[in-house]
Amino acid sequence: MDEQLKTITTHAFAAATAVSLGSAISYPLDTIKVLIQVGSGTNKPLTTAQILGRVQSISGNSGLYSGLGWLTTGRIAGLGARFGVYEILTAFYKDGREYSYVHTGEAFTAGMVAGAFESLLSSPFELVKLRAQVNSASWTPRSTVSAAAAAEKATISGLVERLLPGNLPNMKTLNQSVNLLATLGGPKQTNMIDSVRKYPWMMTGSGRPPSITDVRSPSQIISLEGWSSLWRGLRSGIVRDSIFGGTFFASWEFLHRVLITWKAVGMESPPESDEDVGPLSPIAVSLAAGVSGTVAAAASHCFDTAKSRSQCIVLPKFLYMERKFLKWKTPGKWFERQTGIHPSDRNILFRGIWLRMARSGSMSFVVVGGYLLGIDLLLPK
Structure with a gap:
């Protein structure tokens, strides 16, 4: 054994x-x-x-x-x-x-x-x-990204940072969404901006995902993409x-089979099986x-x-x-x-x-x- x-x-x-x-x-x-x-x-x-x-x-x-x-x-x-x-x-x-x-x-x-x-x-x-x-x-351009991220950090909630690492918010899209929703009115209108910021797809402009350079480690991939x-x-x-394996084998x-047949041709007595041909x-x-x-x-x-x-x-x-x-x-x-x-x-x-x-x-x-x-x-x- x-x-x-x-x-x-x-x-x-x-x-x-x-x-x-x-x-x-x-x-x-x-x-x-x-x-x-x-x-x-x-x-x-x-x-x-x-x-x-x-x-x-x-x-x-x-x-x-x-x-x-x-x-x-x-x-x-x-x-x-x-x-x-x-x-x-x-x-x-x-x-x-x-x-x-x-x-x-x-x-x-x-x-x-x-x-x-x-x-x-x-x-x-x-x-x-x-x-x-x-x-x-x-x-x-890490320096540019860092400066922009620092300027917008106060407006990004912890939820967005966790779900979309390394991605900056699209403020133009956010403001347009708030203006459209503001026409509804109501007592909770003052908290509308904070509410909208909780949704990542509103912050990134129609759900634009982060760059592949920011989602490359296994932990980042699993956290963001599942x-x-x-x-x-x-x-x-x-x-x-499947095609590769089938074609390869x-x-x-x-x-x-061609190599065995070629080697068997040069033998004095015809082999009865592949084992008789040798390695x-x-x-x-x-x-x-x-x-x-x-x-x-x-x-x-x-x-x-x-x-x-x-x-x-x-x-x-x-x-x-x-x-x-x-x-x-x-x-x-x-x-x-x-x-x-x-x-x-x-x-x-x-x-x-x-x-x-x-x-x-x-x-x-x-x-x-x-x-x-x-x-x-x-x-x-």
């Missing part, structure tokens, strides 16, 4: 180390990709050079690694769920078969289910990570990770994983853009309650509503696709290669 526990611990340590290494190496590509996705408009495409220049001028080179810890934690949990669920499902497929073989279609189905589980676990970490990345390229906001963009995230299984080269397996990750990233990228843009929106709890009360209908066609794509993002869904393909391919190569290398070094042969 002690030996089995030691083996499991070694595998877990090697996997976590490989994921951490892969995340650190590919993270600058992820930061640039995210900033292109959330910063680009239909008529305003951003280039890699522009993103690099802005991040370096505001946060320095360290800005490219903002949120790395959150991504690494989410990746360890997410990839553990992806490969764990995949192994469990494929074990049912292989049960009763003479040889341990998984068809490409079965690998695709199991990968889609595994990707959905991965999305559920990693979504909160991705949200905080994305907010940190956007903050690294966002310049806020616990459910940690899974914002879940629909597009599940579709993205189907491609990897196909390439694995494949770690470099070949890592390259197969890298190619599979690149293909899977290309297939699921448009949903990655939709998720990134939705996570970049600050939606306070009172606005969410208003939309729910008024039965606000999500815009877009049926497919867009079901997959979480906003109709205004139709022309920018493929922005940053080459960066994501490079990031996913390099990370998959490093994770699989690092895991195999770690097992080879830590476990006795």
Whole structure:
């Protein structure tokens, strides 16, 4: 039992180390990709050079690694769920078969289910990570904001400060609202201004939320937007990770079959099963994983853009309650509503696709290669 526990611990340590290494190496590509996705408009495409220049001028080179810890934690949990669920499902497929073989279609189905589980676990970490990345390229005139906040502090109630941190009141909208309500008259007219100030949507001008730079830590997000906001963009995230997982494992299984067949051709006697072929080269397996990750990233990228843009929106709890009360209908066609794509993002869904393909391919190569290398070094042969 002690030996089995030691083996499991070694595998877990090697996997976590490989994921951490892969995340650190590919993270600058992820930061640039995210900033292109959330910063680009239909008529305003951003280039890699522009993103690099802005991040370096505001946060320095360290800005490219903002949120790395959150991504690494989410990746360890997410990839553990992806490969764990995949192994469990494929074990049912292989049960009763003479040889341990998984068809490409079965690998695709199991990968889609595994990707959905991965999305559920990693979504909160991705949200905080994305907010940190956007903050690294966002310049806020702190001195101006502080002076204005000090001038208006006497007119802001504690309730508004708690609900809308870092957001200044729109006095023009407040005065217009008071003037409209003042025509009603009544004995309590003198207290109308103080009463109106208790409602955040009256103070901010039609419910305009704070800047994303002021709502980026987990405590701020939960306080202003609620616990459910940690899974914002879940629909597009599940579709993205399901397509990614299915394409990744189907491609990897196909390439694995090609490598085994290629190795079997050079053997003197034809092998009866895959076990007779022997283990494949770690470099070949890592390259197969890298190619599979690149293909899977290309297939699921448009949903990655939709998720990134939705996570970049600050939606306070009172606005969410208003939309729910008024039965606000999500815009877009049926497919867009079901997959979480906003109709205004139709022309920018493929922005940053080459960066994501490079990031996913390099990370998959490093994770699989690092895991195999770690097992080879830590476990006795």
